[in-house]
Amino acid sequence: MENTKKHLKYKHIISKYGIFFVLIAMISLMSFLSPSFLKSRNIINIVRQISVIGLIAYGVTFVIISKGIDLSSGSVLAVSAVIAASLVQTPDWAAKMYPNLPVLPLFIPIIIALSVGALIGLINGSLIAKTGIPAFIATLGTMISIRGFALLYADGRPISSLRDSYNFIGQGKIFGFPVPVLIFLIMGLISHILLKHTRFGKYVYAIGGNKEAAFVSGVNVDKYLMLIYSYAGMLAALSGIVLSARISSGQPGLGVSYELDAIAAATIGGTSHSGGIGTIGGTIIGALIIGVLNNGLDLINVSAYWQQIIKGIIIIGAVVLDMRKNNKRK
Amino acid sequence: MTHEIILEMKNITKIFPGVKALDNVSLIAKKGTVHAIMGENGAGKSTLMKTIIGIHQPTSGKIFFKGKEIIIENTNFAINSGISMIHQELSNIPHMTVAENIYLGREPLNKFKLINNTKMLSNAKKLLNDLNIFIDPSLKMSELSIANMQMVEIAKAISYDSELIIMDEPTSAITEAEVEHLFKIIKTLKENNVAILYITHKMKEVFKIADYVTVLRDGKFVATEEAKNLDNKKLITMMVGRSLEKMFDKETTHIGKEKIRIENYSKNRLFSNINFSAKEGEIFGIAGLMGAGRSELMETIFGVRVKDKGKLFIDGNEVTIKTPSDAIKYNIAFLTEDRKKTGLYLMHSVQDNMAIANINSYIKHGLIDFKKIKSDCLLEKEKLRIKTPSLDQLIMNLSGGNQQKVLISRWLLTDPDILILDEPTRGIDVGAKAEIHKLMILLAKEGKTIIMISSELPEILGMSDRIMVMHEGKQTGIIERKDASQEKIMHLATGASLDSFNENDYI
Secondary structure, eight states: OOOHHHHHHHHHHHHHHHHHHHHHHHHHHHHHOTTTSEEEEHHHHHHHHHHHHHHHHHHHHHHHHHHHHOHHHHHHHHHHHHHHHSSSOOOOOOOOOTTTOOOOOTTTHHHHHHHHHHHHHHHHHHIIIIIOOOHHHHHHHHHHHHHHHHHHTTTOOOOEEEEHHHHHHHHHOOOOOOOOHHHHHHHHHHHHHHHSSSHHHHHHHHHHHHHHHHHTTTTHHHHHHHHHHHHHHHHHHHHHHHHHHHTTTEOTTTTHHHHHHHHHHHHHTTTTSSSSSOOOOHHHHHHHHHHHEEEHHHHHTHHHHHHHHHHHHHHHHHHHHHHHHHHHHO | OOOOEEEEEEEEEETTTTTEEEEEEEEEEEEEEEEEEEEESSSSHHHHHHHHHHOOOOEEEEEETTTTTTTSSHHHHHHTTEEEEEEEOOOOTTSBBBHHHTTOOOBBBBBTTOOOOHHHHHHHHHHHTTTOOOOOTSSSSSGGGGHHHHHHHHHHHTTOOOSSEESSTTTSSSHHHHHHHHHHHHHHHHHHTTTTEEEOOHHHHHHHHHHHEEEETTTEEEEEEEGGGHOOOOOOOHHHHHHHTOOHHHHHHOOSSSEEEEEEETTTTTTEEEEEEETTOOOEEEOOOSSSSSSHHHHHHHHHSSEEEEEEETOOOEOOOSSSSHHHTTTTTEEEEOOHHTTTTTTSSHHHHHHHGGGGEEEEEEEOHHHHHHHHHHHHHHHHTTTOTTTTSSSGSSSSSHHHHHHHHHHHTTTTTTEEEEEETTTTHHHHHHHHHHHHHHHHHHHHEEEOSOOOHHHHHHHHEEEEEETTTTTEEEEEEOOOOHHHHHHHHTOOOOGGGGGGOOO
């Protein structure tokens, strides 16, 4: 009896944290294959590399838990990047987009870009809640239109010569940590608290777990769907700010197919597309697995083509494992 | 006139986890006859039919078809053996045509093994014409009215050229004229020596078309009689005739002032002109058969559906409820009928399931106060004696009775004044049932108003202070506890009026 209990507990831990062990195994393997892998500089580098996708993935996690999907994040990233960049160009730059624009305090362009992202999310959420069209279709439509809007806004060209204070967001360091890494971690913490410790988060799980039951329990499903997609849009916009600051340029072609990487990270991290299940911690691990894979395979000189093949297999494998875990419960 | 036996079921028992749905039931069907299967909701009629068509396998017992013992592994096996069924729920594919629906899975093919659409259409046309059903088979199913969809289902069941056709409440969705039409079809089938098993709640139909009647009660076989030897009263007595020994000790509670009143509540096609009121400390029962509109009425009161007309008063003041959150604001709670569909979050923990309707009161500085949730949930767990190893257990791992208790405690946490309980003890074990009944009495004693829908007559009679009976969307009467009897409720539930009830008919 005692033994089986222990055994069950052991199995429970494996199934609950399985993906974490996969990450540990990958890290061990990589550090064995490449001595420079475990150096703290490389580790920080990995986190910096995943920070942009990771920020999108936080929002996508909310969306997928609510049994939705958001394909528009990559386009939102681009729009946010060009809008923010157009408002923070250096005053002496000749080809400024707004020649007479005074030097704005940094927070104003940031707030504007984030608001645009949240607004696009709100449009997604309203379409889904009010017209009842599937999230896939709604966000596919906005993905295409918003990309067009980004190209239109920037006239198809990069917006460059950005102020140093803005570039600091992508390139600076605080206490030796790259700013994108700090933003990634702070937003991770905020997202975790939102999801696990607020009414909003509880309702995200409830809507994804059983929408009818949530409605009967008094949850304003429409309103919360709009909030969920707005939050995801806001995070995608934030990733646009980080990315444009990192490359000192707002480009309308940025972030193509990033939404898919973000969905992959959330999925590998155990967020269930049947809704109702998922955690921010899992998504961080999912993003790290992708990061470790890219970085590690780079270090040991595996070609980018192979990396892509392996990444695809890992995504499918993660979901198959997850399904088996859930089937066993039934 | 003698008829050959085509189907014989011997001692069929079917056990679902925790429930004995069929207990030692035997049934004989003869060629060229209509055999009606009757009983209250949950008597086991549909389950029995589903073992014939291969949806369920009996736990024990034997089935003989045309003299040979067979094991009906699946629906295909049944159809190939010559058995087909008209299902109670419509099971068509809306985006496909009538012809495609009829021949689904057995489409006529041409020499290239491609679907021969012309032949399929002409076959369908002939089939429908032969049955005098004038529906264009090239129409999409979704373009048909519900009644026409049902007629297509009937045609489909007949198109298999089966020797035994099961009809599970085929008239629940069609109009009077179409019922007549169906009866003509049934007559032709009888002449062609087809055996028909016919489930219905409607007395009128039984006496019109049935040759034999078998009554089931609580999953048990009661009797098989020739229809000509029966009348309305005999049949009702057979259906309800259980002894009342197992009844509840309903304690008398103090019944206070009126709490909730409904005036002329109507919703197109579902129910019309419903009027009732319920008082503090009262348990108000709502009885009726399937399709009476009871759940729909409660859903409308709670704001899950929007009413067409009518007024709702709480404590004498008229209020408007458009969504469930409005209802919750007026301290109404609603335990829904379908636990899995509209109640549980199967993949979530007991605690999460319990707290979800009351999250609002656990917010402290914008964050959820988990300590408070946990202590409240633990209290509920103790109070309702919910058997779970911990509050973190996934609710899917609990028994039906304990799941139901969790859902009840979900609503108790919101401290409601009015509790609407839709089939509060359906599909749960006897022990949990008794505990829920005790709890209901306790809540009534605290002065809460309880509105309970139940399809089980002993439960309705045992628990209710007053009983409203509904039939096909209309209220047929409200009975005081002291005047209520099983016969009276069944009388009203089958559509008759209170004036036409004569106690002496049933003795």
